[in-house]
Amino acid sequence: MSLVSPRRGPGLDAPRSTGQRSNYELYAWLFMRISGIVLVFLVLGHLFIMNVLDGGVQRINFAFVAGRWASPFWQIWDLVMLWLAMLHGTNGLRTIINDYAERDQTRFWMKMLLYVSSGFIILLGTLVIFTFDPNIG
Amino acid sequence: MATAPVGTLYRGREGMWSWVAQRITGIAVFFFLYVHVVDTALVRVSPEAYDLVIATYKTPIVNLLEVGLVGAVLYHALNGLRVIAVDFWSKGPRYQRQMLWVILGVWVAVMIPGTYYMMIHTVEALFGSTP
């Protein structure tokens, strides 16, 4: 994503000259931008509603969540926000690991750890939204 | 990746620092999101468990941290839009520096009232000024 073409240096001349070609990185790059635009509305809207609107965080409790998730609108909002933010963030972290972890082994295992923990969080969040029970207590 | 870089991709100035900040805020927000999904998941345990964890968000220190989180997300979002403009708008690269100052201006303009509304309850509770 550099704005100017890099100087020549080891590893930069032909970073993907071997192996199969695929457009995976292009789609990942595009996904970061499309998800980013959608997240502007979902995330900034979420932060504004939760932290600023009538009383902000002080008014949030179980009953507040129950009231919100009674509506499919907020369920879908939260679900889309969860998936997009997690996939966007996970792909961002994948880029960062690729940038800094130099040994193949280290890179591989850090990415495995990332994917497993992100998968767990996405699954957990999705289950919570779909199985929420306002009468649990 | 090579071990001893000859020359460097890091060029300093606004372009590099805005990217460094994009990276740091992205990582911070991502790890907060992990925590936040887990604390919200306590609604599946019991109303008491959820209300207990949410109570920590209402304490002065976490309230202040939350302002920091909002500031990080807001910067990341605004600068993200700037990066998108640089990539897709034909004049984007030429105006990348001006756009950085614009988004920083927007950031300050939003964070001043934002901090006020987020902190007002905490400040009143701490210093108890009832007019």
Ligand code: HEM
């Ligand atoms: C609110 C709207 C958001 C916008 C407009 C946005 C936009 C962007 C853009 C344009 C990039 C650069 C991608 C690239 O260089 O190829 C990026 C990177 C990133 N974003 Fe976001 N993002 C947003 C929200 C989030 C959220 C909620 C998270 C955390 C879950 C996040 C985490 C990251 C990470 C970790 C990176 C990688 C940074 C890097 O490679 O240096 N972003 N974002």
